[in-house]
Amino acid sequence: MLIKNRIASDPKSFEITPKSIYLNRRSFLKGGAALAGATLFPWSLNAAMGQKFDNLVKSPFSTDEPVNKYDEVTGYNNFYEFGTGKTDPMDNSGDFQSRPWSVKVDGLCDKPGMLDIEDLLSKFQQEERIYRLRCVEAWSMVVPWVGVELASILKKFEPNSKAKYVEFTTLVDKERFPGQKYPIIPWPYTEGLRMDEAMHPLTLMATGIFGEELPAQNGAPLRLVVPWKYGFKSIKSIIRIRFTDQQPTSTWMEQAPSEYGFYANVNPNVDHPRWSQAKERRIGEFFRKPTAMYNGYGEEVADLYKGMDLRKFY
């Protein structure tokens, strides 16, 4: 059982308005008029991309570290579906259509069904959560996500007691994802979490960044965010969620099993075979800084891995 109401790492975070939000206040206000209508007619809120969110709840899980710039968060991405270069996702996602969009949820659950993005946006309270993101390539960012605790979504489908893992799958569409024209990695991109990881309160299904809907390059219209794991676990543009009793084989495990494991917890003591994970470069900063165990979320998540050999389960 995971009953954890108070978080540990950054208790002061909710007292401080992060700079980006502070600077964004004006655009929040500007969007206000449109959003006033949107509360009456929720469908209109989601009609356009880049739509601002209304009534965001600030999460106590947020870090008070300075948030990265919007241009950094949206202009430096690993999203091979749009190309393998860091700016390819920004450059090649201009006319990506993320509507209509629904996620098939099935497998070992009592109420399999479809999760429509419009329902996700209108029927669930959206929170803002400012998390550190640590890429397996030893760079990091601080991203102000918008989203819904994954657990609250999964519970609606009533996973049964046989469900031990959750598998996530990204859309395959060579037209919308030009990067998928080449077999760089085996498509579709798949990821997985253990059930307790998926139900952990830190695990977020993100629907936005910087108070607006997710841009395509960041995984529109919905993506996973698992802040204590390397970024590649946070799968983008999800179309299927499946409860299973078998440990899913993620895309990167299939691609290079000696380099990428199922857990992929941020761990400065276990190097990637080809580079050190002891330090990271925060995007926008000159000096590398030491990487924290579980990306600094150890107080919340270390218990999940008690007694496990983290060198073996990397």
Add this chain to the structure above:
Amino acid sequence: MARKRTFPYKPIVFLACLAPSLWLGFGMFNGMLGANPIETVLRDLGDWGLRFLLLGLAISSVRRVLGWAWVMRYRRMIGLFAFFYAFLHLAIYVGVDHFFDWATIWKDIVKRPYITIGMGALLCLIPLAITSPKVMVRKIGGARWKKLHKLVYPIAIAGVVHFFLLVKADIREPMIYAVILAVLLGERFYRKLPLSFSSSATRSASSSGR
């Protein structure tokens, strides 16, 4: 006798070779290199080092295959630019990417094959750069100079392997370098084959005679 005014090809080629580094310097100080400028500079310098290395190898091939003798005038310059970019690549890795964190750098060198190989290639480039002036050729003798400069082959192979080993999944780009290198090495290998290549009878005779 009045000197004939010739078109300044060499300075122009020199400036063209220098341009990528000037651009990177300019871009760096004007915030034009994206969200991770250090990575961009490091990668681009490495790319250019490898490109000039292959270009240097291509010059001799072009002379032999197309018979253009004039290209040889640029070989030394191109070779030195390969060293220039490779050396800047290393300097950025040491002085900026890791900011002289020698412990980490040393661990990288001994633990990470792609760093080991890249570093080895760069060390081998040093004697080639030092012996590039004509004076040095005379000093050590043409035959020995030639022998020493054969090092460029393992260096080029190491450079391409270095690139191959560092990509995560998308091997298309290092593959292009590998194919070009294979063609350039293949041209040399083909030339080395005995003249009797076309006549299998003489070839088998010569090989059985050993």
